Amino acid sequence: MAYDGLEVDMISLGNADSILVTQWGYPSGACRVLIDGGKSGDADKVLAFLAQHKVSYLDHIICSHPHEDHAGGLVDLIKSKEISFGEIWMHLPWRHIDELKLNVYLGLGANSAKKIVSIVNKSLETTREIESAAKAKGKIVYEPFQGKKIGFLHVLGPRQEFYEQLLMDFTDLEKLSKMEESMKQYQNRVLLEDIYENSPQ
Secondary structure, eight states: OOOOOEEEEEEEOSSSOOEEEEEEESSSSSSEEEEEOOOOTTTHHHHHHHHHTTTOOOEOOOOOOOHHHTTTTHHHHHHHOOOOEEEEEEGGGTTTTHHHHHHHHHHTTTTTTHHHHHHHHHHHHHHHHHHHHHHHTTTOOEOOOOOEEEEEEOOOOOOHHHHHHHHHHTTHHHHHHHHHHHHHHHHHHHHHHHHHOOOOO
16 A cells, blocks of 8 residues: 655654654655754664665755754765765855854853854764765755746745844844853753652642
8 A cells, every 4th residue: 555645753862853754655755854963973873764765865965953952963874875866955155144244252252152163063063074075975965045946846945045044143142142152041940840740849
């Protein structure tokens, strides 16, 4: 019996994300899209899941954003000989902002926005590694902006203009400091919620 319809598999990786979306019968046979690859070290778990489901080819791989818990595992997954793929989709910041300018402001913000700067630098490094791994397999990286179609999926956002404005925020020292303060407030709130939830009632 032939399958039909949409199947979504959320791969169990703990505090990380990797989702396999399959459109059966599109337009002839299955079209498979892997969204994110979990953390560094999660590639083996993702590959094991794919092998268990007899998936050796992915039509598309999408990196939703280059944070460690979404993109870290994609580097080794893309390098793997166990899987082949068609297209890879990921935003490439250096196509939209003067990288020298960005690095200068990240350097200037290293003291007032230490955590934010660290996250941005790590994200840039991960993006470079994914792009390099894709190029080594002869693949072009496409950027998933609003209006693009990835197989059976339609990209709703971000708009390119919005993305470029977000990048420009990292060249604004005042905004970097505000991001740092917001992150501290969020982390403190999470800590307090955790203490409350685990305290004797």
